Amino acid sequence: MEKSWAALFALCFGFFMILLDSTIVQVAVPSLMTGLPATLNEVFWVNSVYLLTFAVPLLLAGRLGDRFGPRRLYLAGLVIFTAASLWCGLAQDAPDLIAARAVQGLGAAALTPQSMAFISYLFPTNRGAAMGAWGSVAGLATIAGPVLGGLITETLGWEWIFIVNVPVGIIAIALVLWLVPNWQPRHSHRFDVPGIVLSSLGLFALVFGIQNGELYDRTTIAAILATGAVLIAIFLWWQHKNPNEPLLPLRLFGNRTFSFGSLTGVLIGFAMAAMFIPLMIYLQSVLGMTPLETGLFMGPMSVVSAVLAPFAGRLSDRIEGKYIIIVGLIAYAAGIGSVALIAQPGLDSWALVPGLLLCGVGIGTIFSPLSSTTISGLAPSLIGAGAGIYNMARQVGNVLGSAAAGLLMQIASTDLLEAARITMLLPALVLLGAAFTAARMRKELVAAH
Template identity: 40%
Template sequence: MSATDPAPPGRRRPGATFWALLLTSVASFMGALDNLVVVTALPAIREDLGGSLADLEWTVSAYTLTFAVLLMLGASLGDRFGRRRMFAVGIAIFTAASAAAALSTGLDALVAARAVQGAGAALLMPLSLTLLSAAVPAARRGMALGVWGAVQGLAVASGPLVGGALTEHISWHWIFWLNVPVGIALIPLVRLRLAESRGPHDRLDIPGTLLASTALFGLVYALVRGNADGWTSGPVLAGLAAAPVLLTAFVAYELRARNPMLPMRLFRNRSFSAVNAASVLMFVGMFGSIFLLSQFLQEVGGYSPLEAGLRMLPWTAMPLLVAPIAGALSDRIGGRPIIAAGLALQALGLALFALTAEVGFSYTAVLPALTVSGVGMAMYFAPSANVVLSSVAPEEQGIASGANNALRELGGALGIAVLAAVFSAQGGYETGQTFVDGLVPALWAGAATVAVGAVAALLIHRHRPAAPSPSQAAASADGAAETGPADGRDRTPVGV
């Protein structure tokens, strides 16, 4: 039997769960790592290639922005052309763009390569969750999503450590070369070990994608360039004015589209709306803060890139330790209390950092802030994926996970732009004191944003997930082994 043939009905392909968890976790780790892998390399990149704060922001924002605006299109492409196939295509695009970034000799080329990387990640990330959900029995899905969430959280938070180590001991180019052998190894394994499936929708929403992409690009561009060019300059005003108009047009179009990229009816579900609002606010505060804190440890603390990454470990190690437990616990008591508590701890950690950040800081003074932030982030990641999938109908779980990932990445892009704007308005890179002058109000802004996210999480419906019935469990097991009905489209549940 070939890898493309479905297994006999009622029997899952041997090792399907293991291979699905391994391959989707490695691919999603690679995509999530590159969100922030450049942050500890920014001083070295600035020294090598030049550039202002706004230019450095784009090395991160170009990735997160294309990632965000193309994620839902990526999920739709998987539904239409095959999830495994498009997952492999996403890995290939990501790998090629990583090589292009490593070969960059100027900031413009680096930013362009990062944008293409984001497009590849927009394919592989949402499809990794869909493929994993389809391969795991419902009774164990919470734990599997916990591991997947832990891997993502670890990747996001360990980006500064990995980037710092490679930058210090080899060069900043190797933060991108690292992806190339991993991507090359993944592609044949995906083809051999994952089953193909399709979704119920096979039409692409090109107008919706264009409206959302243009609106979000205009907004992020205006936020990034506002302090440098002036908030009343023509391009900045144009971006600020066009974004709400285009977003309104996007919502209006999606409400009447036959196959919308983002079905607005999903937001009628209070839990879905609440968890997505919490996700956006979490990523605004977390991404923007990490972007600045990794530079703070080097610019003010005097640490090398590797030393700065190592001192972030109390933050980075927590997802690996806490997220699987949080995922399993969400199966028992629901995601609401875990997510809300996690966001509250993340906000507290950022506030503690704002209180202790100063030119002559000691590492022991900021250690509690790093630890509390790490625990909070870990408690958010796994339960949020579970809540998203359980709040919508089975046939809409693919697009729902794509929407959640897109909104999180949008929050990351906005977080870097907003907190960097606060930073540059109040301080700068001139001296250690001017850096701290900008950092402290930016951290308070991040803490306040995440705290609002904790309040939003309290709106998630309080419930204890019901155990799947025997028939549901059997259907889930069948769905992991089969590609679906005769028309080739997968209509089996892909989430709890």
């Protein structure tokens, strides 16, 4: 058991680094706009392209891990991510940084499903504590990004929020080689090339159309969004008709808990991505905080989340996980909603603290129970595909949330306060919807086949 926990530590070390990059850029938005320089839309693309290339290959990465071994895929992802981080730090303009972030996302996609698949192997029973640790890392990384991003941006410059990944990545590679067993599931898989192409192009078209809604005329945007919707519809039809092995095994969605858990993950990912950039812009551009002050101001929320996550994971072994999830979602919605409602110029920043602490309570109690409950009942041979779908669901939500936030901020960009307030109300409403979908979940016995 000690070896299992050591292996989990090594996996979580790298996992923390790649999830951190989902949010670390957000606190540096004003610095990127002036330092590169970059437009508001380009800065949103720096964030969105990473989330997009992170999300789309996750299903394929889960399959590759099943076939070639999750440790190999995890290590390959770490190498790609670390090299791309150096490229990001050396970027000279916005297009160069956007391209580097796209490669970073591919590395993140390669390793993410492997961490959840390893948990099922390392902890065949009583996974709640392990999922608690994993969920703690996921939640902490997501909200620690602004803290570390603010500290690094102000003291070293925005480039170093990427360059710092290089030594961390090298340490992560060494830890995995040392502590993680070379587990070989050896499930033989065929690769659904049409499915990969259709899902990639469809999701890209949707994100491009949403985020660039203010840059093109309505007819053009409508055509782009319609193209994305049609491609996704064809993708789903192909997954149903594919006689071999589809990229998205639709039979997994016959498991009610997996279906509603994945949908809840989409909504949570949407809310988290839509929350942070408008909050960072409000704190820095309206209240006048520096990046360091902004990061430190977000610190208590990170601490609350990190403290609660392991307890939530253990608690999900004792009571049905959906009840913990629902409480967390309502707390999160109340927290970000209260911040949006009281935001105004010259506000005493301490008035925001109760709402941010509620956000920390919500995030800390969501991830661990949601992860363990969603994959409960899946057959061992489907764990890799299930982990890929679950992770992709949350990342697709991240992509759509980032794009939607970018659109709303650009529509009202002449009034940053009003734009930030409206954009922060959106995730509060989405989280209430997630509470409804989580209520439809139920914990199931693990299938033996």
